[in-house]
Amino acid sequence: MFNLLKKVLGKTSDAIKDVAPTKRKVIPKDEFEDILLEADVHYELVEKILTGLPDKINRIQAFNSLISVFQYKADFKESDAKPFVEMIIGVNGAGKTTTISKLAYRYKQAGKKVMLGAGDTFRAAAIEQLTRWADKLEIPIIATQQGHDPSAVVFDAIESAKAKGFDNIIIDTAGRLHTQTNLSEELKKMIRVAGKALDGAPHRKMLILDGTQGSSSINQAKAFNDMIGVDGIIITKLDGTAKGGSVFSIADELKLPIFYIGTGEQPQDLIQFKANEYINTILDEIFI
């Protein structure tokens, strides 16, 4: 896991090495500042992280300051609902479809019966892409034609999963409609319909953010959070970017738990996010 994370953060580590080529026991505070900025931690947060730190910083001081970014106000409460209904939200291209296949693969590996719902009915390509993943993973999918009401997909998926004793339903959603208001109304309706079909559903609304966008994905995330209230985040494509520090900015601005990070394009390329491991992987590049 540590090695995998090291690989995922390879480009971020290279960026850190450009600023701090030699590892030491203590580093000057302004060098720590440069490192954080280089890794795309957002300026105000860098200032916050540095507050209270001495002029020369050791690893423990750096760790304590960075881990404080991940103290969320409210953590997501695990649910043992069956089926556990999850909605996957985010802009087009963030990696929703791929991430759904990764979650489905993960749950299936854990022995769960998983069903997908093709809720991005705005684009035929989204329905096709998800159906291809479902076939490849040998997982059933509820899909309709382009333009049909995605709430019907939600309802049918939940009814079918209840009848057949499924454990997990993962529902795709549109990332864009003709207007933002349409999108908001559609997502809210999907949530209402899920709740009618099964008490407490959807149990988790997961936002997918593209890690290569760095801190600029934050406004998008806030817009979705304001619209429907997000329970947690998955950050994708961290393997291809030097902006690994954006994870700090995302956690700080949204105060939402980060559940997983995407580490590649295949169904198995998803790892659970653990703040301490993430920070230690970065600090390994800086300190002896």
Ligand SMILES: Nc1nc2c(ncn2[C@@H]2O[C@H](COP(=O)(O)OP(=O)(O)OP(=O)(O)O)[C@@H](O)[C@H]2O)c(=O)[nH]1
């Ligand atoms: N390297 C890498 N690529 C990823 C990751 N997650 C998704 N991708 C790629 O990002 C691209 C977009 O992913 P999709 O899953 O199609 O994204 P989407 O949000 O469903 O986008 P649309 O289908 O355009 O709505 C694809 O080429 C994926 O293979 C990841 O964690 N790492």
